[in-house]
Amino acid sequence: MAPKIPQQSPLQHSDTVATAGGIPQHAAHPTGWRRWVLTTNHKEIGTLYLIFSLTMFFVGGIFALVVRAELFQPGLQLVEPEFFNQMTTMHGLIMVFAAVMPAFTGLANWMIPLQIGAPDMALPRLNNFSFWLLPVSFTLLLSTLLMPGGGPNFGWTFYAPLSTTYAPSSTTFFILALHIAGISSILGAINIIATILNMRAPGMRLMDMPLFVWTWLITAFLLIAVMPVLAGVITMMLMDINFGTSFFDAGGGGDPVLFQHLFWFFGHPEVYIMILPAFGIVSAIIPTFARKPLFGYASMVYATAAIALLSFLVWAHHMFVVGLPLVAELFFMYSTMLIAVPTGVKIFNWVTTLFRGSISFESPMLFALAFVVLFTIGGFSGLMLAISPADFQYHDTYFVVAHFHYVLVPGAIFAIMAGVYYWLPKWTGHYPNETLAKWHFWFSVIGVNLTFFPMHFAGLAGMPRRIPDYALQFADFNFVSSIGAFFFGASQLLFVLVIVLCVRGGKKAPAKAWEGAVDLEWTVPSPAPLHTFETPPVFQSTDK
Amino acid sequence: MSSTGYYVPPTSRWPILGSLAIGLMMAGLGAQLVYGSATLLIVIGALSIIAVMTFWFRDVISESHLGLYDSQMDRSFRWGMGWFIFSEVMFFAAFFGALFYVRMFAIPWLGGEGAKGVSALLWPNFIAEWPLLNPPDTSVPSPEQVFSPWQLPLVNTLLLVTSSITLTISHEALKTGNRSLCRNWLAGTVLLGCCFIFIQGVEYYEAYQHYGITLEAGIFGSTFFILTGFHGVHVIIGTLILIVMLARVMRGHFEDSQHFAFEASCWYWHFVDVVWLGLFIFVYVV
Ligand code: HEM
Ligand SMILES: [Cu+2]
Numbered sequence: 001m002a003p004k005i006p007q008q009s010p011l012q013h014s015d016t017v018a019t020a021g022g023i024p025q026h027a028a029h030p031t032g033w034r035r036w037v038l039t040t041n042h043k044e045i046g047t048l049y050l051i052f053s054l055t056m057f058f059v060g061g062i063f064a065l066v067v068r069a070e071l072f073q074p075g076l077q078l079v080e081p082e083f084f085n086q087m088t089t090m091h092g093l094i095m096v097f098a099a100v101m102p103a104f105t106g107l108a109n110w111m112i113p114l115q116i117g118a119p120d121m122a123l124p125r126l127n128n129f130s131f132w133l134l135p136v137s138f139t140l141l142l143s144t145l146l147m148p149g150g151g152p153n154f155g156w157t158f159y160a161p162l163s164t165t166y167a168p169s170s171t172t173f174f175i176l177a178l179h180i181a182g183i184s185s186i187l188g189a190i191n192i193i194a195t196i197l198n199m200r201a202p203g204m205r206l207m208d209m210p211l212f213v214w215t216w217l218i219t220a221f222l223l224i225a226v227m228p229v230l231a232g233v234i235t236m237m238l239m240d241i242n243f244g245t246s247f248f249d250a251g252g253g254g255d256p257v258l259f260q261h262l263f264w265f266f267g268h269p270e271v272y273i274m275i276l277p278a279f280g281i282v283s284a285i286i287p288t289f290a291r292k293p294l295f296g297y298a299s300m301v302y303a304t305a306a307i308a309l310l311s312f313l314v315w316a317h318h319m320f321v322v323g324l325p326l327v328a329e330l331f332f333m334y335s336t337m338l339i340a341v342p343t344g345v346k347i348f349n350w351v352t353t354l355f356r357g358s359i360s361f362e363s364p365m366l367f368a369l370a371f372v373v374l375f376t377i378g379g380f381s382g383l384m385l386a387i388s389p390a391d392f393q394y395h396d397t398y399f400v401v402a403h404f405h406y407v408l409v410p411g412a413i414f415a416i417m418a419g420v421y422y423w424l425p426k427w428t429g430h431y432p433n434e435t436l437a438k439w440h441f442w443f444s445v446i447g448v449n450l451t452f453f454p455m456h457f458a459g460l461a462g463m464p465r466r467i468p469d470y471a472l473q474f475a476d477f478n479f480v481s482s483i484g485a486f487f488f489g490a491s492q493l494l495f496v497l498v499i500v501l502c503v504r505g506g507k508k509a510p511a512k513a514w515e516g517a518v519d520l521e522w523t524v525p526s527p528a529p530l531h532t533f534e535t536p537p538v539f540q541s542t543d544k
Numbered sequence: 545m546s547s548t549g550y551y552v553p554p555t556s557r558w559p560i561l562g563s564l565a566i567g568l569m570m571a572g573l574g575a576q577l578v579y580g581s582a583t584l585l586i587v588i589g590a591l592s593i594i595a596v597m598t599f600w601f602r603d604v605i606s607e608s609h610l611g612l613y614d615s616q617m618d619r620s621f622r623w624g625m626g627w628f629i630f631s632e633v634m635f636f637a638a639f640f641g642a643l644f645y646v647r648m649f650a651i652p653w654l655g656g657e658g659a660k661g662v663s664a665l666l667w668p669n670f671i672a673e674w675p676l677l678n679p680p681d682t683s684v685p686s687p688e689q690v691f692s693p694w695q696l697p698l699v700n701t702l703l704l705v706t707s708s709i710t711l712t713i714s715h716e717a718l719k720t721g722n723r724s725l726c727r728n729w730l731a732g733t734v735l736l737g738c739c740f741i742f743i744q745g746v747e748y749y750e751a752y753q754h755y756g757i758t759l760e761a762g763i764f765g766s767t768f769f770i771l772t773g774f775h776g777v778h779v780i781i782g783t784l785i786l787i788v789m790l791a792r793v794m795r796g797h798f799e800d801s802q803h804f805a806f807e808a809s810c811w812y813w814h815f816v817d818v819v820w821l822g823l824f825i826f827v828y829v830v
Contacts (some may be wrong), residue, residue, distance in 0.1 A: 204709035232638025251681030
C-alpha cells in the first residue's frame, strides 16, 4: 500500500504548548519521575511498555538459561526438579504475558497514533492505567517464587489438577496476578480498537490503514474475546482451590479436560495475538526496503481476518491425545490445517513483494527476512503437529517445543526487534549503530537455530518436554541446544547496547528515515515531538 | 471529525494509584485465602479502589462540564463501553461453556456413554443425570433438591425484565427533558434491582439451609453459584451505577442530547438483564 501524502499537506507539529479552542491542552509537562508515572502521552506510555518488556525479556531469559544449564548434560546437574519446574513455568508465563505481549502493546502505543494521524490514543488515562497494572501484576507473580512451597510449577499452561489439587499454595497469588495482567490486556485492547476506529485522520478509510494498524485492530478484537475466557478459567481454578468447587474434579462431576478446553479456547487465539502484530511489522518493513508497494494489500487484510476467525475453531489441536471423540479429532485436524492457507497467502505476498525489488539489507530488513524464513519453518512443523495421528507421537515432546519456539522467537521476537530497529530513528532521532545491529542480527540468527533446530530431532526421537533429566541418546542435541541458548542470551546484550547508544546519540535521522518508507509516521520529524497531529493531517488515499 | 482538537487530558495520578490499589487488594485477597490473615489489607485495597474510581470519574465529569469533550470523544467512550460489554459477554460465555460441556459431555461420559465410556470405569455405579444430585465420588456432598424455576427465579426474571423497561422509560424521559419523570422511573429501577438482590440473597440462604446446594456440592453447586454469583455481583455493580446516575440526575447533570454516562449505564443494565435470561433458561428451567 502506498498512501501519497501531499507534500504541502498542512501538518502541524509542535512541542510547544498548543491551545485549541482557547483551552490549554497540555500545560507544563512535569519532569523527572512524575513525568513517567503520571503521563497520559502515548509515546511515553509506549516507551514504558517497551522498557518493561525488555526487562522482563531478560528475566524470562535468565529462567530459560537455568533450564538449559540443567539440560546441558543428562542426569540431575544443578537444580532440584521442583525448582526446574518452577523455572520452565515462569519462563513461559513471563515471556508470553510480560515480554511479547507488552512489547507489541508498546509498539502499538507509539506507532498507531502516528500511523493513523491521531493526536494520541482515544483514552489516554486508561492507557496509563493499562501499563501500570503490568508491573503490579508481575511483581506479584515473581514474588511467588519466594513463597513457602515455591512458585507455580505446572507449566505455563497450568493444567488442572496439577494446578489445583497438586499445586503449591502460592497458586492463588499466581491466579490473582494473572487476573491483573488480564485486566491490563483487555483495557489496552479496548483503547487500541477505539483509537483505530475513531481517531483516523480525515480521509483515511479502513482499507487505507497500514497493515500494522490492521493487524492490531484484529489482535485487539482477539484479546477482548479471549482474555475474559482466561479470566473465567482461572476463576474456576481459584474456586476449586479455595472454595471446594468441582469444576475440574471428576469426583464431583466436573472434568479436568474441561480445563483444557477452556484454556485452549483462550490459548490458541493467544498465540495469534502474539503473531498477528508481527505480521503487521514485517508487512511494513519488507516493502520499505524492497522499495516496492506491498503485494496484495487487500489479501493481507483478509488473510489476517481469516486467521483470527479460524483461530476460534482449532483449539483442541492441543488436546489430540486427551481422548477426544473421533469426530473432534478430525474436525480439529482439518480446521487447523485450514489456517495454513491464509498463512501461506501472507508468506506468498511477502516473497512476491521482494520479487524484483531494489532490496537493501539494513538491520530491520535482515530481521524481517529472517522472520519470513524461520517463521515458515515453524509453520511447517505446526502443520506436522496438526496431523492428529502423527501428533500422538509428537505431543509433549521437544518437537512441540521446537515448533512454538520457531514461531515465537525468530517469529514474534524477531519481528519486535525488526520493528525496534525500524522505528528507533523515529523515536530517538538517531539511527541505531548499523554495524552493531548487524552483529546482533547474525548472532541472534545463529543462536536461535543452534538452540531450537536440534530440538526437532530430540523431539522426533521421543524426548519428553518439561523433564529435568533425559536418556543418554538425547545428550548431543541438548548439548548443542544449551550452547546455542547461552550464545543467544549473551547476544541480546548487544541489543541493549545498540538501543542505549541510539538513545544517547548517533547519526541524525531525517523525518523520513528510510528511503522507501511511505506511512504517515515518516511525515513527522525525527525524533517525533511529544505531541503530534494535534491538527489532524489530511490524508489522501490512493486506490490500491 | 472535529478539527478543534481532541482533548488529551493532562497528567493524572489516578491510573498509577488505581493500579497500586488493585495490587493491594489482590495481595490481600491472596494472603487471606492462603494464610488467612489479611482482611485489613483487603478492606484498605477495596476502599482505595473505590476512592480512585470516585476521583477519576469526578475528573471526567468536570472535564465534560467544562465542554472539553467533542463528538469524537463521545464516540471514543461509546466504542470503549461497547467493547467492554463484549468482554463481559465473553467472561460469562466461559461459565456457560463450562455448564454446557459438563451437561452435554462430561457427565454422560462419566455415566458410560460414548467413545469416552472408559471414564465410567472409575465409578461404575454412577448414574448420569442433570441436575446432578449424586456426584460420582460419595465423599462429595450432594444437593438434596433443586429450585423450581417457577417460584423465586421467575419472580426475579419478572423483576429484571420490568427493570429494563422502567429504565428505558427513564431514559426516554431524560431525552425529552422531563427530569422528574426520569428521576422517578430511575428510582423505580434501582428499587427493582435491590429487590432482585434481596431475593437472590433469600435464594442463597435457602440453598444452603434447606436444599443442600452449596459450593462443595459437586458440579451442580459449582456451576450454579459461579453463574448466579457473578451475575449477582454484576447486578449489585449495576445498581450502584444506577444510584450514582440517580444522584447525578437529581443534581441536574446531563443534557437532553448528551448524557453518555447515563446511556452507558443503561447498556450495562440491559446486558445484565440478558445474561439473567440465559441463566434463567439454562440454570433453572432446562
Ligand atoms: C500454520 C500455523 C500453525 C499450526 C498448524 C500450528 C499447530 C500446532 C499444534 C497442532 C500444536 C500442538 C502440538 C502438541 O501439543 O502436540 C501447536 C502447539 C503450539 N503452537 Fe502452533 N501452530 C501454528 C502456528 C503457531 C503460531 C503462529 C504460534 C505462535 C506465535 C504457535 C504457538 C504454539 C505454541 C505456543 C504451542 C505449544 C503450546 C504448549 O503446549 O505449550 N503456533 N501448534
Ligand atoms: Cu494452537
